[in-house]
Amino acid sequence: xxxxxxxxxxxxxxxxxxxxxxxxxxxxxxxxxxxxxxxxxxxxxxxxxxxxxxxxxxxxxxxxxxxxxxxxxxxxxxxxxxxxxxxxxxxxxxxxxxxxxxxxxxxxxxxxxxxxxxxxxxxxxxxxxxxxxxxxxxxxxxxxxxxxxxxxxxxxxxxxxxxxxxxxxxxxxxxxxxxxxxxxxxxxxxxxxxxxxxxxxxxxxxxxxxxxxxxxxxxxxxxxxxxxxxxxxxxxxxxxxxxxxxxxxxxxxxxxxxxxxxxxxxxxxxxxxxxxxxxxxxxxxxxxxxxxxxxxxxxxxxxxxxxxxxxxxxxxxxxxxxxxxxxxxxxxxxxxxxxxxxxxxxxxxxxxxxxxxxxxxxxxxxxx
Amino acid sequence: xxxxxxxxxxxxxxxxxxxxxxxxxxxxxxxxxxxxxxxxxxxxxxxxxxxxxxxxxxxxxxxxxxxxxxxxxxxxxxxxxxxxxxxxxxxxxxxxxxxxxxxxxxxxxxxxxxxxxxxxxxxxxxxxxx
Numbered sequence: 001x002x003x004x005x006x007x008x009x010x011x012x013x014x015x016x017x018x019x020x021x022x023x024x025x026x027x028x029x030x031x032x033x034x035x036x037x038x039x040x041x042x043x044x045x046x047x048x049x050x051x052x053x054x055x056x057x058x059x060x061x062x063x064x065x066x067x068x069x070x071x072x073x074x075x076x077x078x079x080x081x082x083x084x085x086x087x088x089x090x091x092x093x094x095x096x097x098x099x100x101x102x103x104x105x106x107x108x109x110x111x112x113x114x115x116x117x118x119x120x121x122x123x124x125x126x127x128x129x130x131x132x133x134x135x136x137x138x139x140x141x142x143x144x145x146x147x148x149x150x151x152x153x154x155x156x157x158x159x160x161x162x163x164x165x166x167x168x169x170x171x172x173x174x175x176x177x178x179x180x181x182x183x184x185x186x187x188x189x190x191x192x193x194x195x196x197x198x199x200x201x202x203x204x205x206x207x208x209x210x211x212x213x214x215x216x217x218x219x220x221x222x223x224x225x226x227x228x229x230x231x232x233x234x235x236x237x238x239x240x241x242x243x244x245x246x247x248x249x250x251x252x253x254x255x256x257x258x259x260x261x262x263x264x265x266x267x268x269x270x271x272x273x274x275x276x277x278x279x280x281x282x283x284x285x286x287x288x289x290x291x292x293x294x295x296x297x298x299x300x301x302x303x304x305x306x307x308x309x310x311x312x313x314x315x316x317x318x319x320x321x322x323x324x325x326x327x328x329x330x331x332x333x334x335x336x337x338x339x340x341x342x343x344x345x346x347x348x349x350x351x352x353x354x355x356x357x358x359x360x361x362x363x364x365x366x367x368x
Numbered sequence: 369x370x371x372x373x374x375x376x377x378x379x380x381x382x383x384x385x386x387x388x389x390x391x392x393x394x395x396x397x398x399x400x401x402x403x404x405x406x407x408x409x410x411x412x413x414x415x416x417x418x419x420x421x422x423x424x425x426x427x428x429x430x431x432x433x434x435x436x437x438x439x440x441x442x443x444x445x446x447x448x449x450x451x452x453x454x455x456x457x458x459x460x461x462x463x464x465x466x467x468x469x470x471x472x473x474x475x476x477x478x479x480x481x482x483x484x485x486x487x488x489x490x491x492x493x494x495x496x497x498x
Contacts, residue, residue, distance in 0.1 A: 033432045034407040222406065222432060290454075292410050292430040314409040314432055321410075344428070344435075 001025070005050035006143045006201040010208050014218055021221060022116035024051040029220040037226050037316045039217035040190050041361045044149035044156075046208070046216045047224055051115035054142050054183075054198055055122060058108030059134040066101065066109060069128055071246060071264055073256035080105030081175045083185055087246045087254055088121065089266030093273065094242040095249065097121050098234065102176045102185060108135075110183065112144075112198075114236050128265070142181065143204030147216060148194035148227070150361065153186075156195055159210040160184065168195065189224065191231025191359045229322065230315050232284060232355025238295055239282070239310040239324055247273050248326055249310075250282030250355070280307055281330025284355035285323040285341065286365060289348035293323035293341060300340040300347070301327060309341065317358045320367060324355065370400040370494075373465055377481050378490035379441045381423075384465065391478050395441060396469045397429065397460060400494050405431040408457040413449035414471055420446060422480065427470055429460065438470060442480035448472040 002025040011018065016027035027048065029036060039045040057066060066074040072086035082103050088096045097117040102110045113121045118138075125136050147156045157169050160182070167177035168184050173193075176185035181200045188194040199207060212218065225235065232250075234240055240249035247255075247270060255270060256262070273279050287293050293312030300306060312323035323341075340347045353365045376384045382401035386394040402408065410430040420426045420440040427438035449471045453459060460468035475481075485493060 028433075029406060032407055034409075226432060290410070291412070292435065294435065314430070316432075 003051070005048055006204040007048040007050060007145075007208055010205050011048065011218075016218070016220060019221070022051060022114070024115060026051060027218070027220040029222045030218050033220065033222035033226065034316045036217060036219035036223035040149045040192055040219060040223065040227055041317055041358070042149070044147060044151040044194075044216045045219035045223065046211050047146040047148070047219050047221075048144075048208070049146050049196070050143040050201065050204065052144055053113050053115065053118035053122075054139040054144070055111045055113060055125070056108060056137040056139060057111060057134055058137070059132070061132040061134050062108045065129060065132040065134045067262055068132075068264055069125065070101065071255045071266060071270075073262060074101060074103065074109065075262075076256065077101070077103035079103070079175075081171075081177060083174045083176055083187055085254055087240075087251055088124070089246070089264070089270075090242055091265060091269075093245045093266040093269035095236070095240045095244060095246060095251075096124055096242060098236050098240070098251070100185070100187060102183065104178065104183075110198075116237060139198075141201055142198045143201040144196065144198050145204060145207060145211070146188055146194065146196045147211060148188045148190040148192045150193060152192070152194035152216070155214040155216050156197075156211065159207060159214065160197075189231070189233060190227040191233070191356060192227075192361070226313055226316060229311055229313055229324070230317055230356070230358035232324070232357055234324070235311055244326075245270060245273055248280045248282070250324065278329050280326050280328035282310075283325050283327055283330070284353045284357060284365070285309070285312075285325050285339070285350045286353050286357075286367070287321040287323075287341070287348065287350050289350070291321065291343040291348050293321045293343075293350070297323075298342040299325050299327055299350075300342070303340070306339070315357060317361070318363055318365075318367060322357050323350075370398065370403055371465070372398070372400070372487045372491050374487045376465070377441070377484035377486060378493075379423075379439065379484055380490075380493045381439045383438060383441050385441045385481060385484060387481055388472075392447060392472055392474050393442065393444075393481065394469050394472050395438075396464055397438060398490070399464045401436075402461050402464045402468070405429065405433065405436060407432045408460050411453040411457045411460065411470065413451075413453065414446045416446050416449055418446045420444065420473070429457070429470075440473065441484055442473060443476040444473040444480075445476075446471050447474050
């Protein structure tokens with residue numbers, strides 16, 4: 001028996017198939033993963049992400065502390081409400097976790113970390129807090145619902161507390177608004193417009209029911225995975241972990257190198273990797289032959305072993321199989337874009353493409 | 369509760385076999401299996417003419433979640449495959465015992481079906497899994 005979110009009984013009532021995930025009992029789908037995926041691409045779907053863990057960082061040293069803790073720079077969050085995606089690295093430059101940090105003005109910051117890594121993350125964060133005047137407050141009292149899709153915001157706003165409706169309606173992408181214990185960000189993990197709503201756990205079921213009544217489709221972890229893969233977004237534990245650097249995981253863009261004097265944890269090894277031309281890099285793959293790309297399948301470029309698939313699957317929006325892969329050396333412009341993936345020991349043709357594969361319901365890659 | 373037709377025979381690995389009463393069987397995967405796999409997106413069928421042993425992996429079905437081997441419930445020669453699954457793998461989800469058949473086998477031993485489970489035995493087997 002795993003941990004249960006405040007929405008567990010709501011999932012059971014909807015006939016969800018429940019699976020163990022990161023110590024939690026979570027819905028993987030409510031009937032058809034593909035239909036849930038399509039609901040998010042075409043209208044609106046919602047996900048119980050209450051297993052993810054908000055962690056509030058406050059105190060006079062909160063900014064200095066996070067500028068040391070995170071590879072991206074919270075100094076870029078000059079406006080209250082602005083959000084930032086970042087990796088949290090170990091001293092070797094490996095990824096302890098990826099997270100979103102929201103700037104909460106005078107209240108400090110809120111981080112949202114992965115379920116599977118939450119305990120490890122918070123232990124690490126506490127250990128790094130020595131010498132800083134900061135409070136680290138794990139918010140086990142909050143639930144979290146992600147509403148995603150082109151109709152997500154319009155179907156959600158009226159269900160929010162009155163004091164939030166106006167500010168959420170005016171949110172720009174990657175900004176959040178809050179009132180009381182509600183924090184609503186225009187963020188997500190699907191490649192669509194939408195909101196991620198943190199709220200008191202005791203109020204989660206009422207919002208979930210309101211969203212159901214508004215025609216928002218309940219979606220499970222299965223659709224969440226195919227949506228994020230189409231959106232070219234990494235999954236922690238699969239596309240990167242403590243043994244891999246953000247530079248070999250397609251996350252170089254999340255490292256704030258400037259200001260050069262900011263000594264974030266993991267900076268030194270990354271500075272060395274940065275100048276290494278043989279460093280592996282992340283690519284996207286579109287399968288040309290028949291089959292389905294899956295994690296750990298070997299990738300060959302010019303008949304030479306080059307690396308392996310880190311996340312693969314069937315992309316419902318494209319009707320094709322796609323993947324993220326880590327290969328060495330990173331193919332540059334002008335390199336032959338054809339490659340081969342070994343599927344059950346047989347070579348199958350694939351093509352190197354640049355993620356994301358899908359955004360806002362539209363394919364971003366050529367399928368021929 | 370999944371559907372388990374009484375007239376079919378079953379392997380514990382979730383294939384069904386229909387006795388065509390001419391020394392051949394038709395093979396597919398059960399309703400329980402397709403439900404557990406979720407939306408199917410790819411099927412790899414065996415080549416016609418291939419000789420397979422009992423319990424030999426000879427086809428693959430892939431859902432949005434994972435790939436799963438299909439084992440031949442008996443020894444014999446593959447005499448036909450369901451070509452329509454290449455374009456419509458979801459037929460297995462929609463019609464596991466009819467339109468979603470996967471291959472037909474000419475039995476090496478016409479009595480081979482006797483070693484498979486009947487519907488009651490298979491129902492017990494999946495109850496024991498849970």
